[in-house]
Amino acid sequence: MSAAIQPYTLLDDEDCEARILAAREELGERLVILGHHYQRNEVFRHADFTGDSLKLSRQAAASKADYIVFCGVHFMAEVADILSRPEQVSILPDMSAGCSMADMANLQNVERAWKELSEVLNPDEMITPVTYINSAADLKSFCGEHGGIVCTSTNARHVLEWCFEQREKVLFFPDQHLGRNTGYTMDIPLDEMVVWDFDKPMGGLTVEQIQQAKIILWKGFCSVHQMFQPEQIDNFKQKYPETRVISHPESPFEVCQKSDYIGSTEYIINTIANAEAGTRWLVATELNLVNRLHEQYKHEGKNVHFMSPNVCMCSTMFRIDPQHLAWVLENLVEGHVVNQVSVPGDVAEQAKLALERMLEVSP
Numbered sequence: 001m002s003a004a005i006q007p008y009t010l011l012d013d014e015d016c017e018a019r020i021l022a023a024r025e026e027l028g029e030r031l032v033i034l035g036h037h038y039q040r041n042e043v044f045r046h047a048d049f050t051g052d053s054l055k056l057s058r059q060a061a062a063s064k065a066d067y068i069v070f071c072g073v074h075f076m077a078e079v080a081d082i083l084s085r086p087e088q089v090s091i092l093p094d095m096s097a098g099c100s101m102a103d104m105a106n107l108q109n110v111e112r113a114w115k116e117l118s119e120v121l122n123p124d125e126m127i128t129p130v131t132y133i134n135s136a137a138d139l140k141s142f143c144g145e146h147g148g149i150v151c152t153s154t155n156a157r158h159v160l161e162w163c164f165e166q167r168e169k170v171l172f173f174p175d176q177h178l179g180r181n182t183g184y185t186m187d188i189p190l191d192e193m194v195v196w197d198f199d200k201p202m203g204g205l206t207v208e209q210i211q212q213a214k215i216i217l218w219k220g221f222c223s224v225h226q227m228f229q230p231e232q233i234d235n236f237k238q239k240y241p242e243t244r245v246i247s248h249p250e251s252p253f254e255v256c257q258k259s260d261y262i263g264s265t266e267y268i269i270n271t272i273a274n275a276e277a278g279t280r281w282l283v284a285t286e287l288n289l290v291n292r293l294h295e296q297y298k299h300e301g302k303n304v305h306f307m308s309p310n311v312c313m314c315s316t317m318f319r320i321d322p323q324h325l326a327w328v329l330e331n332l333v334e335g336h337v338v339n340q341v342s343v344p345g346d347v348a349e350q351a352k353l354a355l356e357r358m359l360e361v362s363p
């Protein structure tokens with residue numbers, strides 16, 4: 001029988017640290033721990049691989065490990081399961097670690113949107129569905145089935161270019177900001193990117209708006225990146241005019257427009273890593289990552305600041321704590337798999353198709 005989580009919640013971080021290290025030693029190459037950039041340090045330091053969700057899943061699939069422990073959120077463990085070999089097992093230390101943005105689109109309301117759009121045009125001939133990787137496996141599967149594709153914040157532009165070679169319009173979910181910010185860099189005017197409000201009949205749009213749209217953006221957003229405001233840039237620059245501003249494309253349009261650089265977490269890390277000593281950076285992405293960059297580069301004379309005056313870390317990422325990590329690892333040592341994330345075969349097959357299309361068009 002597997003050990004229950006409750007006794008682990010009474011352990012302090014130091015005890016967990018020792019037990020995690022001992023379990024890792026015991027499991028050896030049978031285990032790989034993946035750490036997303038937004039994880040807290042007490043967990044992040046145990047990762048064999050660190051990075052964004054797609055990069056990590058691919059690294060895990062290429063490893064010899066039987067057990068993939070994903071320190072991230074639920075959709076990431078799903079992607080790891082979809083891309084892994086059949087004998088590999090994907091594990092999420094805390095099943096309540098979801099993604100509030102991913103939860104803003106579900107299969108039921110996306111299917112309803114597709115049906116409603118078919119009252120105006122033939123979606124299977126005219127619209128390519130695109131889901132951001134931050135979404136449930138059944139939405140990736142929906143895209144696979146309808147000639148659509150997955151994107152990440154790194155390859156969104158290449159994916160959209162591919163989409164417009166297939167069909168004239170795109171339905172982009174769940175993050176409106178990534179869709180809008182990317183579409184705008186492709187010279188698509190704002191009035192040709194309309195927002196589909198999933199709480200309203202016909203998305204709250206008129207027939208003319210749907211007919212004229214190039215991109216129909218789902219009304220979803222990341223609660224962390226939504227907190228950044230253009231005024232925060234203005235205020236900071238009043239004090240430090242030399243500041244370079246770098247933002248994740250999940251941030252609002254107005255923030256991205258005032259930024260010097262826009263890109264994924266990997267892009268943000270690389271840009272700051274390669275910057276000259278003495279530079280000052282204002283960064284719009286999750287707090288744990290920004291704090292880590294600050295610590296890492298202060299010795300090189302780089303100043304890395306978090307954009308918002310309010311603390312905004314990803315509360316669901318934060319659910320993965322040393323206690324849950326120790327719990328899943330010690331269970332594995334005992335031969336018990338707890339918190340396995342397993343995507344049903346038919347869903348995984350179509351989702352994989354949409355992921356493979358993305359990998360083909362990615363640079």
Ligand code: SF4
Nearest residue numbers: 099100101222224314
């Ligand atoms: S930072 Fe935003 S998009 Fe990323 S996992 Fe958290 S809620 Fe989801």
